[in-house]
Amino acid sequence: MTLLRIDLSITERGPRLTLAGELDFHTAPEAREALRLLTLKQGGYLVLDLGDVAFFDSSGVATLVHAYRLATQAGATLELVRIPPKIARVLRMVGVYDLLNASGPTAVTAPADEQTT
Template sequence: MLSVAGDLDHHTTPRLRAALDELTLAPGNGLVIDLSALKFCDSTGVSILIAAHQRAQEAGAALALAGLDPDLAHIFSIMGLDRLFSFYDTTEAALAALQ
């Protein structure tokens, strides 16, 4: 599980990219990204989340996003990201879904 807090923008995405690069994803594995402390996400942040999804998909692993603020969830929905990602209210729910 990875947790993202504060802003996810062009200044902070390198840290998330580095954390994602350290993970080993394999078929049957799951990754939860906890966004419950995320306050702002720009297009660079969205791009890194999409890249994480693509990497998980290529590895045969599942990816779930948890705890997204309702306002950000609405924006993600407008962008159609609700068709790409699985969203869960809590990390516990996301972890359970990936079991």
């Protein structure tokens, strides 16, 4: 059984990783390795599609921060898209939602009643 599926597509903007399954302590190393293998271009984007992530823990947060660092070092922009409300809530709670460009134009935000202050 695969706990995390990672699909890569290359767009005009840059690489897009679509993650599905569990992004946690056990699968984060696999996700970080997939990120490490990407070629990012200055001025480009790294898009992470989280729409099919069913489980997410602190290792998932750390993986997204790692993706942000890789993009920043390359002069690229990280954009998170299709963020499930529960993940959006976690990212807001730990204070990295805006840092990770989770409010990009295609992001799904948590409904107002689920947002934390």
